Amino acid sequence: MASRSTPSAFDDADYPAYTMGRAAEMLGVTPDFLRSLDGAGLVEPERSSGGHRRYSRAQLALAARVRELLDQGHTVLTIAFRVAELELELNAVRERNAELEAGRSRSRS
Incomplete structure (x- = not known):
């Protein structure tokens, strides 16, 4: 059994x-809908x-x-x-955050 401090697959979003069938059932959509999201690159599931x-x-939250x-x-x-636009914005924010963190680290030294 995993300890409370160790994340488990159960806790990992x-x-x-x-499965596709279960995901479609949970969302109230068809498997074809999920396939279309995969084909469009919006929700790219793992493969067994x-x-x-x-x-x-x-991914289910995104599909919903x-x-x-x-x-x-x-x-x-x-x-x-x-989604592509937001990914670009997120990357820019991450880069800026890294720059600020690096500056903060240098000022502490």
């Missing part, structure tokens, strides 16, 4: 625990040794959000564009 898609809780956006009238293309 990125652990690919759910047999090649079957496996989804994490984090994509479903909401589609229901609001957005297209997969506009959603993918916005």
